[in-house]
Amino acid sequence: MNAVASALKGGSHMAGVPHRGFFARHPESFTLVLIVAVSVIVGSINPNFFELSTVFDILRSSTVTGLFALGVLIVLAAGGIDVSFTAIAVLCMYAITKAVLGYWPEAPFIVIIVSGAIIGTLLGACNGYMVHRLKAPSLIVTIGTQYLLRGFLLTFVGTLFFMVIPQSMDNFGRIALFNYRSATGATAILPASVLVLALAAAVTWFLLNRTLMGRAIYAMGGSLAIAERLGYNVRVVHVFAFGYVGLLAGIGGIVHASTIRLASPFDLVGTELDVIAAVILGGARITGGTGTVSGTLLGVILVTLINNVMILAGVPSTWQKVVIGAFILLAGAVFATRGKK
């Protein structure tokens, strides 16, 4: 009966065990500890790990995941969950690439990314409106839209790969922010697309911490009924939160195609669990009302780190899912995710 009693007191009250309390109050620090632990273990097995190029590699491969994760953070903080953002991203990416190649091959990059953002926002806002109007769990609604959008893409837009992407996207993908030549002569490049992630992180931070909408998002995630009685317009907050994840998904899709110089309609969908895992590992609760930008970014780095370094450590890549699944369960147990309501 002890478990029930402590649950009634509230999930974050892990009385008695001080270090657990600290991690429950500062979940990011737990993520940071995990990152350091993984780095030290891998570094001791393979000293090549401590290279600037590894940092660049991890930053480069976290860019798109990070963009998605910041959007998922907003939705999770608002008490929802979204699994359709990868479908939004791949729809924006593929449809826009196809349209640009067909009608305006020399379109400037800014036009491409803005149209991705607009389409993504609209699709996301539809999600938000349906979640609000149908009063259904957002997981189920977004599973529906994921299949709807991807089915639409593959049925009506196309199934062929574009091996050649529009020139302006290609150019954007090649801009190097920082060039580094290591002692062994290999060059490591930090692409400029990392700046997009930095900008998105800054905007998301500002939104959550300095605006009324941020307050409303946390309030609604804490308790929908109370937020409604406090006078927050929960419809607007729903549409905003899901619109925001759509916005970042649209941008992320375009950035993704620009970096890998390939637009495939079969890409991205299926990776949404990795992104959600990253946000949860960053300390956001799946029941809503919590989550920070810094924690999310750390979570993304942790997941990317696990994916990238398991090869360096000599672990067969087939075991990645086991490790990420175990980390989710570990994070869930440490942050004690249920108990309120």
Add this chain to the structure above:
Amino acid sequence: MKEWFSDRHLVFLVAMNVVVVLLATAVSGGLFIDIDNLQSMGGQVSELGILAIAVMLAMISGNGGIDLSVVALANLAGVVAGLVVPHFFSPDDAPVAFTLGFVGLSLLVGAAGGLINGLLIARGRMTPILATLGTQLLFTGLAVGLTNGSAVRIGYVEALSAIGNETLFNVPIPFLIFIAIVALVGFVLKRSPFGIRLFLMGTNPKAARYAGIPENRMLVFTYTFCGILAAIAGIIIASRTSSAKWDFGSSYLMIAILTVVMAGVKPEGGYGRALCLFFSATTLQVMSSAFNLVGISSFFRDMAWGALLLLSLASSRFDLRAFWPLIRSPG
């Protein structure tokens, strides 16, 4: 009879079945209700239907209950049994012992996986979404790791392959298993104390707690049973395809959830009928077979399933009673 018609959702689902079957029969010139086609539909609907029952039970238990790990667990059960059992029984010399070992080990893996889910949710106090998301990755990862990503070939084993492919009085055996499970779950939900407690727990967990319902034990039992159902589906899949693979049925989870939502199960918990689930599963199956018949691509079918999921969510929110007088028989 009157009691049957009082559930308008059930009437709606049966009507959907009838309409789709009639349309498909008319379009195909009678081919659709050919015995071969009926048998193949009966075989296919079972594995999905059983997975859907697992998701339904988790959903009924409330508190955002859902089991996202069922498909992963079904595949893991098949993979583990397919890897381990050949070391103990030769499929050629002792097909019956092989089959019994295969079924037993699969059920054991399923029960163990379900038990992990139940303990994480009941004892670990994790939300079901998070716990089953984690175990989904865990089970999939284990299946990938154990097989290095390739399929486990089981080959033709007489008794085992009979489970998935043979018929009894012209009815496919998987379909009989499905019906038996529907009847069992329907009885347990409606008539047994366990079912009544489960509904109460899903409707109002606080009231259930004060009523002295052993919440933790109920949750552990429910999710363990979900795991066993997943293993049964895994056995049927392995027996039908003579192999087991970690990524079999990648869209099964979505279709299982669609089946459950279309069956009128409340996503917030506390309501669900096994009979509705049965007809919801058959509706999807006849629609899917009809799509095949007309040669519609699987991409379009995914899109249609997505739209149908949103529509059935909408239909449970908006009152259909406006249409009700049209269907109800007079008196």
